[in-house]
Amino acid sequence: MKKLLLSLALLCALAISFTSCRETKEKTIIVEDKTEGALERAGKAVDEAVEETKEAGEAIEKAAEEIGDDN
Numbered sequence: 001m002k003k004l005l006l007s008l009a010l011l012c013a014l015a016i017s018f019t020s021c022r023e024t025k026e027k028t029i030i031v032e033d034k035t036e037g038a039l040e041r042a043g044k045a046v047d048e049a050v051e052e053t054k055e056a057g058e059a060i061e062k063a064a065e066e067i068g069d070d071n
Helices: 002-016 038-067
Strands: none
Touching: none
């Protein structure tokens, strides 16, 4: 009985090892959640603040060039 069980286990193992793993024709569709997390909102706020700072700096430089040098 012991030899029969071992033989069946070996036969099952061999049968499993000879079966091929084929790719299925099904495609997986990943749906991304469009809600923003706290980090994304914070990042956008920082980007907007940096952009506003650059625009303000450019406006100050332009005004300084228009005024000219006092010396």
